[in-house]
Amino acid sequence: MRYTSGMGVSRCRVTYTDDEGIHSVEVSAETLFESVAQAVIEFKEDTSVSNAPGPETDFTVQVLRKPIEHIIRLKKIHDWAQPSTKGGPAEALRRDRVRKMHAERAR
Numbered sequence: 001m002r003y004t005s006g007m008g009v010s011r012c013r014v015t016y017t018d019d020e021g022i023h024s025v026e027v028s029a030e031t032l033f034e035s036v037a038q039a040v041i042e043f044k045e046d047t048s049v050s051n052a053p054g055p056e057t058d059f060t061v062q063v064l065r066k067p068i069e070h071i072i073r074l075k076k077i078h079d080w081a082q083p084s085t086k087g088g089p090a091e092a093l094r095r096d097r098v099r100k101m102h103a104e105r106a107r
């Protein structure tokens with residue numbers, strides 16, 4: 001999500017903290033600035049928020065992405081974790097770590 005130019009609509013969680021604690025709202029917006037502007041409107045309309053955010057308020061904007069789901073058969077993990085030099089030393093370490101986890105669980 002860019003600051004000002006449109007990149008499509010994204011769901012965002014906008015939060016800020018004040019003396020009362022953390023305030024959070026979810027909005028749909030095309031830009032970070034738009035997400036904060038929409039959130040400020042919602043915070044000001046919320047009767048449970050005593051101190052509406054002001055010009056010096058810092059906001060955290062978390063862009064919420066759709067989760068990605070993978071289906072992986074255990075046999076595929078077992079086969080991949082077998083010792084191999086394919087992928088170099090870093091990949092060999094990852095394979096070894098997964099193989100040890102699998103061996104630990106099998107005990």
